[in-house]
Amino acid sequence: MGKSGFVAIVGRPNSGKSTLLNTILGSNLSIVTYKAQTTRERVLGILTERQGQIVFVDTPGIHRADKGGLNEYMVREAQGALEGTSVIWYIVDPHSELIHERAVLELLPRESSQKIFLLMNKLDTIRGVEARNHAKEVSDAVIEEAKSLGIEITRKFSISALEKKGLGDLVHETWQLLEEGPLYYEDPDQLSDRPxxxxxxxxxxxxxxxxxxxxxxxxxxxxxxxxxxxxxxxxxxxxxxxxxxxxxxxxxxxxxxxxxxxxxxxxxxxxxxxxxxxxxxxxxxxxxxxxxxxxxxxxxxxxxxxxxx
Ligand SMILES: Nc1nc2c(ncn2[C@@H]2O[C@H](COP(=O)(O)OP(=O)(O)OP(=O)(O)O)[C@@H](O)[C@H]2O)c(=O)[nH]1
Ligand SMILES: [Mg+2]
The missing domain is CATH 3.30.300.20 (K homology (KH) domain)
Structure with missing residues (x-):
């Protein structure tokens, strides 16, 4: 038996969650646009390799939504996707601010055995000292705020989902955290749960x-x-x-x-x-x-x- 587990991809709208899923699977499964709130529902992406299976869950961007409408539904979709996952990939845009990230931090599991990776995405857009400093300030602030909420961020990665940078290490580390388990989807060619x-x-x-x-x-x-x-x-x-x-x-x-x-x-x-x-x-x-x-x-x-x- 190989390893298996679920990995949720969460973060603010437009941070690059769907791009990352597509890049990892090498398929345009989840739609991507330059507009925020593109993804509305969870989309599973299944990676089956010799060592086992990772089921990724792409989610709608987490934001502060009014009650009782489509936006609230979207945020609930993202929150629900965290249940039963072994690893959470929390994506942050390097131009974001802590104040925007709070909506995400509030939904992350506290005192949980789930491992959380912080992925600073869009590495390719970080040019110059100022941008680099800002990106570092944001990730430091997010990690510190997380800690004060009882959320442990295990590791930080810098990646570019678009330009496929830093992903080998990220996927490798993720496999390391997964335990022995069954294949959730037996057909190795199946990429998603959706028709x-x-x-x-x-x-x-x-x-x-x-x-x-x-x-x-x-x-x-x-x-x-x-x-x-x-x-x-x-x-x-x-x-x-x-x-x-x-x-x-x-x-x-x-x-x-x-x-x-x-x-x-x-x-x-x-x-x-x-x-x-x-x-x-x-x-x-x-x-x-x-x-x-x-x-x-x-x-x-x-x-x-x-x-x-
Ligand atoms: N430069 C650059 N752009 C990126 C990268 N990753 C994603 N993008 C762009 O960011 C925009 C949003 O990407 P999505 O993948 O749709 O983001 P998302 O987090 O799924 O957004 P929602 O579904 O709206 O929550 C698109 O224009 C992507 O091309 C990256 O690594 N570098
Ligand atoms: Mg999306």
Missing amino acids: TRFFVSEMIREQLLLKLGDEVPYSCAVEIQKYDEKAKPLRIEAVIYVERESQKGIVIGKGAQKIKEIGQEARAKIEDFLGHKIFLGLQVKMLKDWTKDEEAMKRMGYDPKRKSR
């Missing part, structure tokens, strides 16, 4: 984040309504839900130009992911204030009781 259609809907959401302004993407959800594998090419029909009538026009755009662009780009990404051609049909509908209503959120797949890590 393909989840990744398809995420790739559409990724384009909404990239192609729409600052507000509207956060009001959008994507529902796959048809996934017809008998059709050639594979036929996928999806609905983009917005939460206000006025947002429909923004997503569709003048002369339907916007939705066309979103569709073309998403199709290219999905084809790349699946390795074959597809047909992608998109529609835009309104579900009033869905991000503020638990029942509507459930319909969109954001169910607080969903069984998954």
Whole structure:
């Protein structure tokens, strides 16, 4: 029997959690954008090697969220992901401040046997003495504040998830901490617990984040309504839900130009992911204030009781 265990990847929005997961697995599993709060749900990434299996849990960014809406759901997703993990990778952006990191520190386990690594990410952006000093000040302050809360940060790593720096050591040290255990997923080729259609809907959401302004993407959800594998090419029909009538026009755009662009780009990404051609049909509908209503959120797949890590 080899070693196995769960490793949660947590941190502030935009710190590079999903990028790190993708780099480690060598696959674009979890969507990445330059915008904060890209990831909404936990996504498992499974690394199976000769020595055993690490199941990584990518999580939404931890921030202070209002009660009862999508943001609170996202933070709960991140918090729930910590349960049952042997190691926690806590990612910090070198430009962050202690005050922002407090939201994360509050959720980390105290007096626990779980090991916590602090990963100072985006090493490639730390240029010059001032930036280096700031990064060090932030990590020192975080480690000290953690200690005062009864949270023990076992080690600190400096990495670049984007440029693949410092990752060998990090993964090696993580294996060292894992105990003998079973493979949670037996198929060595399985990369995630999620079905393909989840990744398809995420790739559409990724384009909404990239192609729409600052507000509207956060009001959008994507529902796959048809996934017809008998059709050639594979036929996928999806609905983009917005939460206000006025947002429909923004997503569709003048002369339907916007939705066309979103569709073309998403199709290219999905084809790349699946390795074959597809047909992608998109529609835009309104579900009033869905991000503020638990029942509507459930319909969109954001169910607080969903069984998954
Ligand atoms: N320069 C640089 N940029 C990085 C690095 N890691 C991530 N990024 C960038 O940081 C941005 C956010 O990356 P994500 O991986 O989406 O961050 P996240 O923590 O998953 O964000 P949320 O899902 O919103 O919580 C993207 O523009 C990434 O390209 C890094 O090591 N160096
Ligand atoms: Mg993410």
